Amino acid sequence: MARTLPSTPTDWYRRGEEALGQQRWEEAELALWECLALQPRHGAALHLLARVRQQQGRCQDAIRLQRDSVACDPGIGWNSFALAELLEEQADWPGAAAAMAAAAAALPQQHWVAQRQQRLAGRVAIEGERLADGLGPAAYRHWLRRLEPPLPRAPASATTSADSLLQAWHLLLAADARLRDGALAWVAEELLLRAAAGEAPPDCIYADEDRLNGHAERHDPWFKPGWQPEAFWSTPWLDGFSLWRRDWLEGAGLPPPPAPNDPVARFSWQLQALAARPRLLALPRILVHRCGGAGCPDPRRRADQLLQHLRHLGEAVTSVIPQVIPQVIPQALPEQPEQTGFRLTWALPPTPPLVSVIVPSRDRPDLLAACLDGLLRSRNSRIDLALWVVDNGSRLQASAELQRRWGEQPGLRGTWLDGDGPFNWSLLNNRAALEAKGELLLFLNNDVQLCAGSGRNGSWLESLAAQALRPAVATAGALLLTPEGKIQHAGIVTGLGGDGCAHPYRNLPPAHGVHRGRSSFLTAWPALTGACLMVRRLLFLEAGGFDPALAVEGNDVDFGLRLGASGFRQVLCPEAVLMHAEGSSRRSRGDDQPTRHAGLNLLLQRWPQQMAAPGPWWPAACSSAHPDGRPLELAFPDLD
Template sequence: MAVPVSPTSPMPPTGEARQLYQQARQASDQGRWQEALELLRNSCRLDRELGWNWLELGELWRQRGELMRAMVAYEAALAARPADALELHRCTEQRLDTVAAGERLTRGLGPVCYRHWLAQHEPALPEQQTPLRQQWLSWRTDRRACPSHTSWSDQRIQQGWLVLLEPEAVLRPGALAAVEAALQVRSDPWLPDLISVDEDRLDPQGRRGDPWFKPDYTPESFWSTPWLGTLSIWRIDWLRDRGLPPPPPDPEQWLAWQLQALAVCPRQLHLGSILVHQRPIQVTGLVSPASLTQARALEAHLRQIGEVVTQVEPHRERGTGFRISWAIPRTCLCSVIIPSRDRSDLLAPCLESLRATAWAALAGRSPAGLELELIVVDNGSREQATAELLRIWQQRLGRRLTIHRDDGPFNWSRLNNVAARQARGELLLLLNNDTEATAAGWLEAMAGQALRPAIGAVGAVLTYPDGAIQHAGIAVGVRDAIFHPYRRLPLDHGVHRGRSSYLTSWGAVTGACMMLRRSLLAQVGWLEEALPVEFNDVELGLRLAQLGYRNVVVPEAVLVHRESQSRDAYRSASEAEARQWMLSHWGPRLRQRQPWWPRQASGYWEDGRPISLPGEPGWRPTR
């Protein structure tokens, strides 16, 4: 990783662009702001990849109060030097938080920043007058062409596309022409059967806000936040050939129809473009009849496909989406594995939080049928306080606690493998000693997912001690598979419609709190011991996905993760070697960020902000 050069540190005077950069800094120090601005502009034109000239330009704009221009320049610095993205992130994070009239990007993309993106960076759509080449059937406005709602046999249109548009939704001018253009430039020879798009909302004054940049399709993500309700586009001959009926006339019944169609496995294409506006939603805490109808439809569908759900209910706090609960067998033993070396100040709160939130399971009296055994892997502890702590907990839990002594070098994968082979539980929970559970029910929620046959690894939402998100899933394929979406955002953030508040599929989950079936871990060959510290959890997620299992994060499981905030994971002595191992074994997969991360969301910023074109307004990259 390159060492960052701050705007006040010297750079070698090589190349005309760098010389202009140095001259600009001297002019800025002497108060000749306009001269410095022109020098930096020329430097950026000569060398768009230097990066630090863009950063200095952003500083000048920020000092002059031109906050939107400053944001554009900061973004250009990141785009110019992706190899230094993490260091540049640190240089610009606090500055970007003050951009946009006081809006803090640590809360997510606000209306001022979003309007800036719309004005400067949103890709333009074709002109509204662009002629359409294909047949388009709007189920809202052209329904007279479709007198029957039970069969396609008497329909006038036998081919083309069915546009299922929510009654209150508004298509952007040129939206359908944009879909046609996207279909024409595709390299794949096949036509999709279903097309989905991104969307935003209109406020009462007609102003755009609250964008929803969506991931590609994964079942759990769609079930919890169905994203086809505002607009979905279906290939008519595919619907007819699969024996699927036309949609029902009542929009409240559309989700049931969409679930029926999705069960036939259509080829899906998600266009990363905002093509439709949704009307504002009123979050009152009351559940609408439409939401209850859709919840019942989703519950019926899940049971029909074999999912052992106990309840599907509308998400009251968010106003959209659903909470889904799965059943647990009457008897299920989970082995909790906690590697630890001294640090009784961390281990004691971790054990106490387990007692406070899962005492019934520890005592074997959980009404949900979940029982726990604890395995503490003591990796060479020397402190008397640690020995005393373990003695006390051994007295409390008896046979429910096993202490395994291992004095070898720290290797997280090996320590967990040894304990997992000895564990008696059907489920394994790998838990760091620096985590603390915050509320009851989290273990049951994770177990309900881990017992599903389709699921691989199950993760929790981890927060820093200040309450900000530390982990809500790992988006494999973004920033070499170490991308943690929504990091440092508050738990109640609204980015991507509050995605981390819902059950969501990800490429991998962190090993700091990971549950999976013991038989499944044995099936994939245990944890990779060639990765003693970094990326072992990501590598496991990749192997599970390779076998067809899905990894999910459960929003009902929220734990505090204490040590990670003080440890710089990007400067670990073993990180470079581990990264090289991952690239050599999983290189092609690490360059594919779908379906986890939205196409329009930046890969350099965890807060979910959209991708922006580098440079000042009007500037376009050459590559």
């Protein structure tokens, strides 16, 4: 019996809707056109036809049809929602936000639509940028216009406060720095508040800064952490603005700062003053704007000064090389030269140190083979390597074959240890550390390998070893990238993120400009990931190794905090860049990380103060809820 053709717009619409639901696109299109031929202003038919056009990849036609649908019947709501999504794909943020607002008004019971509206409104405010990708220029302009904390504006009291401050403090202000109105008055008030709270006065104060372009527009902010020696050595930050207490300088036998038109002498004076171990205070407020003019010192001359300073401190530094600091917007104006940080290299002993590499593994021969191949290609004459694979109950024939092949590999000593039983990362590594030999241990996860194109290069091992052998340093870690090339690990900061600790700059590109590209330079953190961690063997054993109560997560954090409590630093080496397919081996076993919450709770009980806030490791002006480095005032999800 022949199927009766629809005769009314409603019949054609229902037929088109049914065909669309079953992904019969051509049939749906024909039925919907028949509906529109009978009723041209059928809003629902226009909406469904737009969905067909979107499926066909005809985006502009889909947008036009959804606009027509909204014009015919705005009460549908889903047509406005679909239009908003189409416009969002085209990066038309104002149009998408307006359409989503109409959808939220038409669909009041769909609260998640209102949340999408808020998110799009946030994207409009920052011109489509995502703060999860790093603080971009539009987001910074929005922060400056609407959110930046103000400075005092009362001229009479401000002048009095500033005069009083300068009677007790020397102001070091770069020749190219412009002081914000009210900056000194704000500092004076801040010091009074801290004194009233019982805090002793610092010996030196520094603050955040940004830059002015050729149109006197602010950009490229530098939110600075509390005092971190390695971070300062690699990106010195006292030039633009710092205050030095006069009575402390006199007590230390130091002269006042040189004139601002002699930046070389000024930097030498800073290093001399720092050698006297002042108490430094970072104030979380942008107080100066740098113009990048002729006052910038010669980076090569400054590198020589820094090299001599570090050697005077007893650091076995062999070279200090200028390195360009990444910026959010590369400067194109000749009057704004590239800013320069430094790459520092430490000496290795004349006799190559023996590094025992410890790799726990279970039945991922593909991962393990790539990891071991990277070690094999990293061998050189400056590092002696020994391998310790701790096999946690592998059952695959391919795993046994890999062990056999590796046992026949010439040139690199390899030992397989039996680590059968429930997976406990801490116990597996501790056992191998007891049996291993040599000066250094390198804990390496089997899902870590050389980045593509790295070739035969052991410089990453040399960098880690040189840092781990420094007396002031306990652990050295690598910059780890995801398989997609984003940052996976650039350190660990307790009190950062929603889980009590997080990886700073996670998922940003390696050459990001956030915090003047801090992850591109030598810096210290409270902890480093155990996925690639080098430590002196005797120090590891004296510290008691990793805590077996933290079987999977948190053991590296606990280890770093214990060593930090003993006065050691944990240093990230940006020259050591590896790829980390995080969690690959655990996913292969079907683990759902049941130990994560238990580990976090133990860390919270053991280290409540450290887990509560990032402390000096993270800029105080930046959100502790987001690892992307955004300012506090932008700490809401509508801009992610």
